[in-house]
Amino acid sequence: MTVRINPSILSADFVNLEDEVARIPNADLLHVDVMDNHFVPNLTFGQQMVGRLQDVSRVPLDLHLMIDDPDRWAPEFAETGAFSVTFHAEAALDVVATARRLREIGARAGLALKPGTAVEPYLDLLADFDQILVMTVEPGFGGQSFLDSTMPKLERLAERVKQTGLDVWLQVDGGITEETIVRAAEAGANTFVAGSSVFGREDPIAAIEALRDAALPHVH
Numbered sequence: 416m417t418v419r420i421n422p423s424i425l426s427a428d429f430v431n432l433e434d435e436v437a438r439i440p441n442a443d444l445l446h447v448d449v450m451d452n453h454f455v456p457n458l459t460f461g462q463q464m465v466g467r468l469q470d471v472s473r474v475p476l477d478l479h480l481m482i483d484d485p486d487r488w489a490p491e492f493a494e495t496g497a498f499s500v501t502f503h504a505e506a507a508l509d510v511v512a513t514a515r516r517l518r519e520i521g522a523r524a525g526l527a528l529k530p531g532t533a534v535e536p537y538l539d540l541l542a543d544f545d546q547i548l549v550m551t552v553e554p555g556f557g558g559q560s561f562l563d564s565t566m567p568k569l570e571r572l573a574e575r576v577k578q579t580g581l582d583v584w585l586q587v588d589g590g591i592t593e594e595t596i597v598r599a600a601e602a603g604a605n606t607f608v609a610g611s612s613v614f615g616r617e618d619p620i621a622a623i624e625a626l627r628d629a630a631l632p633h634v635h
């Protein structure tokens with residue numbers, strides 16, 4: 416069974432990002448939250464910053480785009496060479512066309528769903544995606560509490576992935592701790608974003624391993 420732990424740089428020290436990235440050598444991917452102050456009420460990184468993070472990180476980048484008009488901008492973020500680019504269904508006009516563009520550019524294509532967004536319209540589109548991100552908090556900020564109400568959505572996705580035999584990673588993001596990771600893994604997640612519970616700890620390497628050990632017995 417595979418468990419992926421992707422620390423979110425949103426909880427890192429923004430004036431020391433190169434050092435911060437070096438603190439998580441055992442991470443699977445580095446989760447980078449791109450926010451535009453429109454789709455969410457917060458502002459973080461643009462393409463130039465993402466490109467520089469890519470230059471200094473040994474760990475490949477997992478971009479989470481919380482931005483308007485991903486149909487236009489997601490491919491441009493993929494051009495930075497990011498390993499995966501995940502955009503929000505609520506903001507996109509044509510999720511399949513955008514996912515196909517991402518794959519053409521060479522990035523893994525991800526679709527993110529806010530806690531209140533139903534999964535049913537997307538269940539038949541899984542073949543066009545490499546990962547689905549079930550947000551377990553409202554997007555915009557780190558340090559919020561995990562929403563158990565999102566777990567049925569994850570269960571639906573896990574069931575469909577199993578039925579179809581597709582290799583689609585199921586990612587959760589928001590409020591992941593050594594306790595909540597167990598519930599998310601039981602519901603079907605295999606890829607876990609953690610901000611405060613990695614960068615907020617004195618020993619991020621140990622924090623990543625603790626999360627991995629907590630999830631491992633519970634992933635499907």
Ligand SMILES: O=C(CO)[C@@H](O)[C@H](O)COP(=O)(O)O
Binds near residue numbers: 424448555589611
């Ligand atoms: O996308 C987001 C927030 O919108 C996340 O990636 C957060 O950065 C997760 O932080 P924690 O909840 O783990 O502190």
Ligand SMILES: [Fe+2]
Binds near residue numbers: 447608
């Ligand atoms: Fe995120």
